[in-house]
Amino acid sequence: MSMAARGVDAKKSVVEDANSLEFFEDFEQVSTVPLLLSEVEKILEARKDLQLREDPDAAMSAEFTKTLDYAQRFGHSRSYEADEALRSIMEELRTQTPDMEKRLHKFEEVQLINLAPETVEEAKALIPTLVRVDDDILENVLQQIMAFRSFAT
Known part of the structure; x- marks a missing residue:
């Protein structure tokens, strides 16, 4: 029996794969925001x-x-304001990266905040899709997150 005959939408049968930043169409909508822990x-x-x-x-x-x-x-028990400030930092950094291929995906941004890597090497080991991002850009992102964390605590 075909997927259509079973009532399965062929578009929804796409397998999500965070290792290649392949997500369901709904996740890629601008209004969809991955959650911080x-x-x-x-x-x-x-x-x-x-x-x-x-x-x-x-x-x-x-x-x-x-x-x-x-x-x-x-989850580091941050306030709503702190979470919003971290999201604002990520948004600002995203707009400062003109090359779309080197921009962080929203999934990667949230994972950087959640996992809190301290070095570029650690970030790339934890989040393999970051290999496409220049070390300088990633270092700047990590410094911004760490600076915020040290200020917020």
């Missing part, structure tokens, strides 16, 4: 609080709890 933490905390207010005896699923634990551990 600190944002995931805030969303999950709000959901947990809401559920506990509605039903104090409610138990969160194991998956929810594991995801929240991960976000709390690695």
Whole structure:
């Protein structure tokens, strides 16, 4: 039976591959914004609080709890303002890079913030798609993120 006959949209059957920056069409929309771990933490905390207010005896699923634990551990618990400031830094750096091929993808930007590599080599090891980005550009991005982090803490 064909994918169309099964009700599967052929465009949606594309396999996502972060290693080659291939994502579903919806992810590539301008309005789609990948979340920072600190944002995931805030969303999950709000959901947990809401559920506990509605039903104090409610138990969160194991998956929810594991995801929240991960976000709390690695999300760096920044304020909304700090998250927005980091996004603004990334936007400014993106507009300063005229060569579209060397610009960071929004997925890469978020991963740089989430993973917090300290060197270009570490960044490229953690995020393989960064090999196409000049070391000077990437070094500048890392310095901006680290400067913000040291100022914000």
